[in-house]
Amino acid sequence: MNTARRDMREIMRDEMIMKDRILALLQEETKTVPEIAEALGAPEYETVFWMMAMRRYGMLEETGRPDVDGYFKYEFKEQEEEGHE
Numbered sequence: 001m002n003t004a005r006r007d008m009r010e011i012m013r014d015e016m017i018m019k020d021r022i023l024a025l026l027q028e029e030t031k032t033v034p035e036i037a038e039a040l041g042a043p044e045y046e047t048v049f050w051m052m053a054m055r056r057y058g059m060l061e062e063t064g065r066p067d068v069d070g071y072f073k074y075e076f077k078e079q080e081e082e083g084h085e
Helices: 008-013 015-028 033-040 044-056
Strands: 060-063 073-076
Touching: 008 015, 008 044, 015 033, 015 044, 015 073, 033 044, 044 060
Parallel strands: none
Antiparallel strands: 060 073
């Protein structure tokens, strides 16, 4: 396993691809950051970066309380249509 950290610019370039993969995983069931990172085969620190960007833009939300390790489960949040007047 490669332990070298990737440059932040590389991680940001992958954001759009990983967004789709993360949303596909969350369509199946709610998951924690470590569960998603494992399913993606990506480091947790990169997965946190992508997921927090998605959370900021309203694509994800936490469900319930954190688990014993302090991780929340996340779910896909349906986007609301903006009304036009």
